[in-house]
Amino acid sequence: MSDVLTGTSTGAIRCTYDVPRRFRPPAPPRHFVGRDAELAGIRAGGVTVLSGPGGVGKTALALKWLQERRSGEQLYVDLATQDLDRLLRAFGLDGVAADETAAVFRGLVARRQFTLLLDNADSADQVTPLLPASGTVLVTSRVKLDLPEAQEIEVEPLTDDGRLGQLLDRSYVELPERQARLYRLCAWEPGTFGVPVAAAIAGEPDCDVEDALDDLVEKSLLTEVGDYAFRFHDLVRAHARTKRYQ
Ligand SMILES: Nc1ncnc2c1ncn2[C@@H]1O[C@H](COP(=O)(O)OP(=O)(O)OP(=O)(O)O)[C@@H](O)[C@H]1O
Ligand SMILES: [Mg+2]
Structure with a gap:
């Protein structure tokens, strides 16, 4: 079992790696508009799933919320394109066995108290093993995930108010x-x-x-x-x- 989970001193040292740029949330759109209700509705603490059709604005909404929140460290994972092995290696966690990857990831997120954005999830099975026991997690998905105890916000198309x-x-x-x-x-x-x-x-x-x-x-x-x-x-x-x- 990796030292990130067992809490040895090596694990603590390794966890001080800065969040690499590619795993930091990018800036939201410069011309972000609307979504006041959704922004107010996303709770700090727990899991919030933003679901809705492609292009509706789920990622933009999540990024805007993270930008407004600004507190603590934030970790961005695009589940469609980024793999966890690479992420763990970027934090100095090499050679993690395939069946331990998710647990080591959860340990890393919990220890560093990252606010986590899991972008482009395609199923509950993909997300569930990655959820830390506590902290704030945002998930975006084109499908409803029905994760237990998660807040689910259906993101509707924006209407232009001018x-x-x-x-x-x-x-x-x-x-x-x-x-x-x-x-x-x-x-x-x-x-x-x-x-x-x-x-x-x-x-x-x-x-x-x-x-x-x-x-x-x-x-x-x-x-x-x-x-x-x-x-x-x-x-x-x-x-x-x-x-x-x-
Ligand atoms: N509230 C907003 N204000 C301004 N632009 C927005 C807003 N929401 C989304 N957009 C713009 O619309 C486009 C699509 O938004 P976004 O990428 O967030 O969609 P998505 O729901 O995450 O889509 P996908 O399912 O393909 O990931 C982007 O160019 C984004 O900048
Ligand atoms: Mg998106």
């Missing part, structure tokens, strides 16, 4: 022309699209388009949903489409 439009306008006017043009043109693509499709739409080389798409993602105007796969949030797409005629 504030989002104004904020998007502000981001839009700051865009260089290539990015602004891509934003306007790609918004007519109804679903997920990749670099070659965007390049064909814009009539530009893949490499230029790739950089411009990355800029849009950085400005929270576009969502990266996989390896070089992009999609607009519905409200952002609607905003971008209005720019076509201006």
Whole structure:
């Protein structure tokens, strides 16, 4: 059993590793709007599951809550892309047996009292072994997880009360022309699209388009949903489409 769990002095020393950048929560969208009720409803302490369809704003909501909370150390794990072995190694915990990974992870979270965000969970079975006995855990999932004793918040689509439009306008006017043009043109693509499709739409080389798409993602105007796969949030797409005629 790893010393993280048994509490030996080695474990204590190992646990002082800083949270590596890739396991820190990224910033929420710059133009975050609404969600006042949801933000107020997420409790510190215990497990809260934010469930809802893809692109509805679960991750953004969780990140905003973490940013507002600011107290203590926070740990972000994207369950869709990050593996726990790698995370444990980043904390100096090498050579953990496969059947001990979850327990060592729970021990690490408990000992450091991390506020934990488990993003993109696909089932209760995936999440349950990772939950520490105490502390605050946020989980996002496209499906309802029905975890015992967890608070479950169903995240509904945002309705634009006008504030989002104004904020998007502000981001839009700051865009260089290539990015602004891509934003306007790609918004007519109804679903997920990749670099070659965007390049064909814009009539530009893949490499230029790739950089411009990355800029849009950085400005929270576009969502990266996989390896070089992009999609607009519905409200952002609607905003971008209005720019076509201006
Ligand atoms: N409250 C908000 N204010 C502004 N932008 C938002 C808000 N919520 C979500 N967005 C934007 O909408 C897009 C999709 O949001 P997000 O990634 O949080 O969705 P999700 O529900 O986590 O989707 P998935 O299931 O694919 O992970 C992002 O570009 C995000 O910046
Ligand atoms: Mg998400």
